[in-house]
Amino acid sequence: MTPQENIIPQNPSPVTVKDLNTENPRWCGGCGDFSILACLKRFIVERQLRPESVVNISGIGCSGRAPNYLNTYGIHSIHGRPITVALGLALTRPDLHLFIHSGDGDSMSIGGNHLMHGINRNFNCVFLMYDNEIYALTKNQTSPTTRKGHRTNTQPFGSYLSPLNPLTVALGLGSSFVASTADWIPDHLMSTLSAAFDHPGFSFVHICQRCVHFDIENFDTKTSSWFSFLKHPNGISPDKRLADKSECLDHDPTNLNDAFKYAAADRRYFGLFYVNRDKPRYDNILQNLVAGSPKKDRGKLLDPYSI
Amino acid sequence: MPIEKRSVTRFELLMDAGAGAQKAGDILLEAFVAMGKFIYVEPMIPAEISPAARTRYALSGIIIRLADFDINNIGNDTDLILASQEVVLGRRLDDHEFNARCQILLDAGDRDKSPATYDAVIERCAKEGLIVTTFDIDPASKQIIADMSGKGTNLYYLGMLSFIYNMDENTVKFEIEKNLGKKLDPEVMKINITLYLNGYQMAKTRDFLRYQVDASPRQYDKILIDGNTALSLGIIDAGFKLYSGYPITPASSVMHTLAKELPHYGGRTHQAEDEIAAIGTAIGAYFGGVPSITGTSGPGFSLKQEFIGFAQAAEIPIVVLNVQRGGPSTGMPTRTEQSDLLAAIYGTHGDATKIVISVSNIIDCFYAPHVARYLAEKLRLPVIIMSDFQTANSYKVISRPQVVQLDNIDNIPDFILERFHLKRLAAHIETVRPLQTIPGTPDGMRRVTGLNTDAQGQVSTSAQESQRSHRVRNNKVNHVRQSLDKPTVFGPATNDILVVGWGSTSGAIEEAVSLAQKQGLGVSGMSLQIIYPLPLMLKEMFSHYKKIVSVEIAYGDANKLPPLASLLRADTLVDIQPLIATATGRPIRPKDVLAKVKEVLK
Structure with a gap:
C-alpha cells in the first residue's frame, strides 16, 4: 500500500449535498446533531472539498455516529480516542482534510488526556465538540459538562459537581483556536466551520447541542436574550438571523485575557474567543524533520553494526 | 598457573551502576570475535537510573559466554566472576548461577569500608565451596584512578580479564583504541591504556586460574547487534514509515533507535501521550495506507487491547510489538518472562482474531517486522510480535542478514516466510467489507467502525450479518493456519x-x-x-x-x-x-x- 496522493480526476463534477448522503441518520427526531451534520455537508459543498480527501473521525456516543452519515472517508473509532487516530493521518497524510467529532463525555472525560495533547500538538484539524451536557447514547448519565443539580440515572439526586468549562479548559491548555457556537444557529455554525477550517492548527470548536430526549431544558432555543455574539473583523460574524436581536460585543480574538473573561462568564458567548496563527504545529515539525533529514541508503542499513 | 582449555565458558564482570562494566565487556568481546571465538552476551541492568554505589540495587555488569561453536543462549553457569566490591557480588550470588568450581576474583579495595559485610561475603563464598581470590589494584594505578575521580577501574579489570582469557595484549589494546579513540582526548586515552596494561601486568603476577577457548579467526561479513536494535532495523527494512510508542522498559530502546534513524528513511517516530494514544495514532496512519507499528511492554500491552479489537473489527492493519517483562502489573521491568502469551492470543474483549509471531533469536528479530507487515496488510488484522527482555537485550555476533528493502508486501522474499514456516498466502483473502480503499481514492469513500456492519459497511445488528463478520475474520486466521509448515x-x-x-x-x-x-x-x-x-x-x-x-x-x-x-x-x-x-x-x-x-x- 502506498498513499495515492493527488489523484483527483481532471475535471471532477461539482460536489453536491446529495453526493455526501449515505443512509438516514439514526439520531432522535429533533436532535441537534442533524443540524451539525447538515452544516458540515453544506460547508464541504460550499468549499468544494473533494469527498475522497475528507476524513471524519469520531469516538463513541451520539456524535460518534456522524462519520457514518457522510459520504467521505471516515473512522468511527473507540471511546475518547478519535484525536489519537486523527493524529496518525495528520502526521502521514497532510493532503487530507480532517474533521474530528467528539462529544462532551468523549473529549472531556474518557479522552481528556488526548484533548490536552491534541491542543498542545496543534496538528491541523477541525475539532468539533458536540456538547449536549449529557451521556445520551448510554442513556442519561452525568457528563463532565452536566450542570450541577441536574438529575441523571447515575446522579439521581442531582449532579454533584459544577461542570467543567470546555472553553476555559481549551484556552488554559494553550489552544491556538477557540470558538463556540450552537446547533440551532446554522448561519453562525457555518461561519465558525469556515474560520476553523481556514485556521492552520488544531481548531477547537465548541458546539452547544440540543438533546431532545434526555434534557430539553439546558438550551433555550426559542429566545436569544441569554447569549451574546463576539464579533471582530478577524473573528466570526454574528448569526445573520439573530444579529439584530442579540447583543453583539466587539472582541479582539488575539486578546487572551478577554477571551478568558468571556469564556469564564456566567453568560454564554458565541463567536471566536481566541486565535493564534503562530503556534508551532507538531505535524509540520515532524514532516520538516523527515524532509530535512539526509537520506540514507536502506541497502546499507546494517553497515554501522559491522565489526 | 596452567591454562584450562574450554570449548565453552562463561564469566561475569560486576560493578556499581555507571562504573563502565558493560563498556569494558564490549571491548573484550570484540577482541574475542576478532580472534574467531563465538560469544553470547547479556548485560545486567539495574531497574533504577543511578542507584547508590555499594548497594544491592547498584548491581550492574555483563555476562559473557564464550565458545568455540555458535551459541544461541546465555548458557548454564558462570566459571569466573570479577567483582569490584563485595555488595554487588553478594547480590549476584543470590541468583545461584555459579558452578561448583567458580573462581571469584574480588577487589579488596573496599574492604575497610565495611569489614563486617566484606567478611560475611567471603564466608558465604567459602560455604558455597567457591574459590575466592582477593586482589588489590596496584598503588600506581590506584593513584591514577583517584586522579580521574574514580574512573578507569573498568579498564584495569579489562586488562586482568584479557590476561586470564589469554588474549594478546595488543589485540585488546587495538579494540580499546577503536572503541574509545573517537570519544576520548589523546591524554585521557593514554591514561586508560596505562590502566589496561597495568591490570594485564598485575594479573600476570598472580596465580589466577586461566582459560583458553580455541577458535581460528574467520573472515565473514558479520555484525554485532542486540535484539531490540535488530528489531528496529528490521522495522526500517520492512518499510514501516511510522513508529508510535510510549516510554516503557524494555521496549523503549526500539523507540530510541527509530527516533534517530527513521527520518533518514522517510519515516517518523511519534512519542505519544500514553499507550492507548500510541496505538491509536498507528492505526490512523495505517488507515491512510502508511505502514505503522506500535511497540510496548506488559502494562502498555494491557492498555492497547481495546484498540487491538477495534483494528480487527474495522479491518485496519496494525502491528504491535510486545517486549515482555516480568509481570503481573509493574512486575520486574528489567527481568525476563513469557507470561503475556495468552493475553497476546486472546486479549481484547469479544472474539479475538489476530496473528501472534515470536522471535527466538536476533535474526528472527530482524525479519519478524517483514512477516508481521505482510500478514497485517494481507489479512487486515492485528499482528503481534512477541519478544522478551532477554532477547531484546542480549547480543551476539551474527552473519549479516540480507537487507531486502521491502515496499510492496507481495515482494516479500520466500526465505523470510520460510524462516517463520509460512507459505505465501492466497492472492485474495475475503474481508468483511470488500471495499478497502484508502483516503484519497476517488469514488472509494468508505467508513470503518468498531460496530458490526454488513458487507457494505452499514452498521448492523442482524443475526446473519454478525455471524458472517465473525466467520470472515476467523477465516483470515484459518488462512494462516492452513499455510503453516512444520515448526x-x-x-x-x-x-x-x-x-x-x-x-x-x-x-x-x-x-x-x-x-x-x-x-x-x-x-x-x-x-x-x-x-x-x-x-x-x-x-x-x-x-x-x-x-x-x-x-x-x-x-x-x-x-x-x-x-x-x-x-x-x-x-x-x-x-x-x-x-x-x-x-x-x-x-x-x-x-x-x-x-x-x-x-x-x-
Whole structure:
C-alpha cells in the first residue's frame, strides 16, 4: 500500500449535498446533531472539498455516529480516542482534510488526556465538540459538562459537581483556536466551520447541542436574550438571523485575557474567543524533520553494526 | 598457573551502576570475535537510573559466554566472576548461577569500608565451596584512578580479564583504541591504556586460574547487534514509515533507535501521550495506507487491547510489538518472562482474531517486522510480535542478514516466510467489507467502525450479518493456519520425549537437546515461530513422541498449567505437561532442561 496522493480526476463534477448522503441518520427526531451534520455537508459543498480527501473521525456516543452519515472517508473509532487516530493521518497524510467529532463525555472525560495533547500538538484539524451536557447514547448519565443539580440515572439526586468549562479548559491548555457556537444557529455554525477550517492548527470548536430526549431544558432555543455574539473583523460574524436581536460585543480574538473573561462568564458567548496563527504545529515539525533529514541508503542499513 | 582449555565458558564482570562494566565487556568481546571465538552476551541492568554505589540495587555488569561453536543462549553457569566490591557480588550470588568450581576474583579495595559485610561475603563464598581470590589494584594505578575521580577501574579489570582469557595484549589494546579513540582526548586515552596494561601486568603476577577457548579467526561479513536494535532495523527494512510508542522498559530502546534513524528513511517516530494514544495514532496512519507499528511492554500491552479489537473489527492493519517483562502489573521491568502469551492470543474483549509471531533469536528479530507487515496488510488484522527482555537485550555476533528493502508486501522474499514456516498466502483473502480503499481514492469513500456492519459497511445488528463478520475474520486466521509448515524441530522426528518452547527459551532447548543426544538420550526439541494460529499438523507430529513437555519462563505448578502448555493441550488434546515453568526473571539454562528431562525419562 502506498498513499495515492493527488489523484483527483481532471475535471471532477461539482460536489453536491446529495453526493455526501449515505443512509438516514439514526439520531432522535429533533436532535441537534442533524443540524451539525447538515452544516458540515453544506460547508464541504460550499468549499468544494473533494469527498475522497475528507476524513471524519469520531469516538463513541451520539456524535460518534456522524462519520457514518457522510459520504467521505471516515473512522468511527473507540471511546475518547478519535484525536489519537486523527493524529496518525495528520502526521502521514497532510493532503487530507480532517474533521474530528467528539462529544462532551468523549473529549472531556474518557479522552481528556488526548484533548490536552491534541491542543498542545496543534496538528491541523477541525475539532468539533458536540456538547449536549449529557451521556445520551448510554442513556442519561452525568457528563463532565452536566450542570450541577441536574438529575441523571447515575446522579439521581442531582449532579454533584459544577461542570467543567470546555472553553476555559481549551484556552488554559494553550489552544491556538477557540470558538463556540450552537446547533440551532446554522448561519453562525457555518461561519465558525469556515474560520476553523481556514485556521492552520488544531481548531477547537465548541458546539452547544440540543438533546431532545434526555434534557430539553439546558438550551433555550426559542429566545436569544441569554447569549451574546463576539464579533471582530478577524473573528466570526454574528448569526445573520439573530444579529439584530442579540447583543453583539466587539472582541479582539488575539486578546487572551478577554477571551478568558468571556469564556469564564456566567453568560454564554458565541463567536471566536481566541486565535493564534503562530503556534508551532507538531505535524509540520515532524514532516520538516523527515524532509530535512539526509537520506540514507536502506541497502546499507546494517553497515554501522559491522565489526 | 596452567591454562584450562574450554570449548565453552562463561564469566561475569560486576560493578556499581555507571562504573563502565558493560563498556569494558564490549571491548573484550570484540577482541574475542576478532580472534574467531563465538560469544553470547547479556548485560545486567539495574531497574533504577543511578542507584547508590555499594548497594544491592547498584548491581550492574555483563555476562559473557564464550565458545568455540555458535551459541544461541546465555548458557548454564558462570566459571569466573570479577567483582569490584563485595555488595554487588553478594547480590549476584543470590541468583545461584555459579558452578561448583567458580573462581571469584574480588577487589579488596573496599574492604575497610565495611569489614563486617566484606567478611560475611567471603564466608558465604567459602560455604558455597567457591574459590575466592582477593586482589588489590596496584598503588600506581590506584593513584591514577583517584586522579580521574574514580574512573578507569573498568579498564584495569579489562586488562586482568584479557590476561586470564589469554588474549594478546595488543589485540585488546587495538579494540580499546577503536572503541574509545573517537570519544576520548589523546591524554585521557593514554591514561586508560596505562590502566589496561597495568591490570594485564598485575594479573600476570598472580596465580589466577586461566582459560583458553580455541577458535581460528574467520573472515565473514558479520555484525554485532542486540535484539531490540535488530528489531528496529528490521522495522526500517520492512518499510514501516511510522513508529508510535510510549516510554516503557524494555521496549523503549526500539523507540530510541527509530527516533534517530527513521527520518533518514522517510519515516517518523511519534512519542505519544500514553499507550492507548500510541496505538491509536498507528492505526490512523495505517488507515491512510502508511505502514505503522506500535511497540510496548506488559502494562502498555494491557492498555492497547481495546484498540487491538477495534483494528480487527474495522479491518485496519496494525502491528504491535510486545517486549515482555516480568509481570503481573509493574512486575520486574528489567527481568525476563513469557507470561503475556495468552493475553497476546486472546486479549481484547469479544472474539479475538489476530496473528501472534515470536522471535527466538536476533535474526528472527530482524525479519519478524517483514512477516508481521505482510500478514497485517494481507489479512487486515492485528499482528503481534512477541519478544522478551532477554532477547531484546542480549547480543551476539551474527552473519549479516540480507537487507531486502521491502515496499510492496507481495515482494516479500520466500526465505523470510520460510524462516517463520509460512507459505505465501492466497492472492485474495475475503474481508468483511470488500471495499478497502484508502483516503484519497476517488469514488472509494468508505467508513470503518468498531460496530458490526454488513458487507457494505452499514452498521448492523442482524443475526446473519454478525455471524458472517465473525466467520470472515476467523477465516483470515484459518488462512494462516492452513499455510503453516512444520515448526523447527531439533533432533529426530520420532523420539522418547519432545521439549516444546517458544521465543527466548528456544536457544536453551536446542542446546539441551544437543547435550542429551551426545549422552544417548531420546530427546528432541521444538520451537514455535508463529505461535498463533498453530500449525495443523502439530497433533500428528506430537504422536511420534512418547511424551510432550513444555519449557517456559512463566509460572506453573501442579494446580496451574503455564500458558504454552495450556495452549498446546487445548489445540491438540495431547497431555502436555510443563517440564519447566518458572518465573524467576532469569533465562532458562540448558542444564536445567537436561536434568529435568533425565528425571522424566527415568
